[in-house]
Amino acid sequence: MYGNFLELGPWRVKFQEQRHDSFTLEPNPGAWNRKFGILFLDNPIGAGFSMASSPQEIPRDELSVAKHLFIAITTFLQLNQSFKSRPLYIAGESYAGKYVPAIGYYILNKNAGQLTEHRRVNLAGIAIGNGLTDPVNQVATHASNAYFSGLINQRQKIELEKLQSEAIDLAKLGLWSQATNIRYAVMDSLQKMTGLATMFDYTKKVPYEINRVTRFLQNEVVKRALGVKESVGFHRCSDAVKNALHEDVMKSVKNMVEMVLKKKSKVLLYQGQYDLWDGVASTEAWVRTLGWEETGNFLMAERKVWKRDGKVAGYVQKWRNLSNVAVFGAGHLVPVDQPLNSQEMIENWVLDQGLFGEKDLLSNHWGTFS
Incomplete structure (x- = not known):
């Protein structure tokens, strides 16, 4: 619902x-x-207006989340047949950096399985904004990102790097809950070191208006207008959901992105440049390690300056069906900070227009791959 309102x-x-x-x-x-x-879905069960009958019903891993989403999407398509043949793009931000690849992966596996043709989902692409997708590679970037942004000094950088290494080591041992706790410690330490109003955008003097949107959605008049029962509360992220997915936080879904790419579905990654949680450096860290046959060419592809109305809007790097966009002047919630630029980005990406419609080019500085 935050995406909606x-x-x-x-x-x-x-x-x-x-x-x-x-x-x-x-x-x-x-x-x-x-x-x-656009269809907005509160996900997973237990978040937003989506109700769980018990804590045990809340999923604890990404494939379980994807199974629920698949049921929701296919039910919607069955009830609204006019959408059945249309291309479907699935988008999300932040922790949806896991949900989105997982449902893409799940749909493609279902389509390749026993589903009859009329029951298959016409997945065309997935889009991830400022996403947590491959946490081990991503958690390793926070200290350097903050240091080179001028937010911490060398001593603080070393202190954070020790915590980052601890989180990575715990994840490699499969101690997922402990690894999650240390990742949170990294972010808490960075918050204390910088004193920022929000880690989602280090240029902001006040946080995003998320809490006020929560109060809006809890209003009885609003709930009636949305067709929500008055007895149903709106939960931004309930403790039950947080606890259920605690061990999932440091687990990677990079393999699911790889599968979507290999099946030729389009993938868009975009990040606001000011985000300290899951920003540009964080995303580039895991993209470099993709097990996709075109990764080498993608890394050598030209990074083009994107302009809207003559002003710099960001930077687009594209090769085949993978695009990565750094959005100028934005933090974690790109559409809030740059509404018109984000609109142009998503429309051009879906329609293969603008920089997304141009011929793929390798950087002249690096030569080509055979």
Whole structure:
């Protein structure tokens, strides 16, 4: 629901400056449904308005999450046959850096299995914004990223690197819960060292308005308008979900991204440049290790300057069906910070236009791969 009312839906919450409990809606000029239909799903069970009958029902791994999503998507398509033949793109941000590859992987495996043709899902691509996808490679980047951004000094960098190494070592031993705890310790330490208002964007003086959107969604009038029972509460991320997925945090789904790429579905990765959680350096760290036959060519592909209305909007690196975009002037929630630029990005990527429609080029500085 945050994506709907804070980021990329047709309407977004407009906050009254003087009243924390007063809300109105305004049209979103950067909505992603200008050319496409969008279905928002609260995921996993137990998050948002999605109810779990018991804590045991909440999934504890990505394939279980994907199974639930697959049921939701296929049920929607069965009830709305006009969407059945349309290409499906699945997008998400942050921890959805795991959910999105997992459902893509699950759909492609189902399509290749025993499903009859009319029951197959027409998956065209997946998009991951500022995602946590391959935590071991990603956690290793936080100290250097903060140091070279001028946010910590050499001594603090060394201190963080020790914690990062501990998280990595624990993950390699399969001690997932302990590894998750140390990853959180890395981020907590970085927060204390920098004193930033939010780790999601180190340029912001105040955090994103997420809590106020939560209050909006908990309003009884809003719930009635959305068709939600008054007895159902909205949970941004419940303790039950957090506990259920605690051991999942440091586990990688990079293999699932590799499978999606090998099946020729499109993959878009995009990150706001100011994000200290899952930003540009974090994503590039795991992309370099992809077990995909085109990884070498992707790494040598030209990184092009993306401009909108004559102004720099970001940087696009593309090879075959993989695109990676660094979004200028944005943090963890790219559509909040750059609504019009994010709109252009997603539309051009889906429609193979702009820089996404240009011929793949290898950098002249590095030669070519055979």
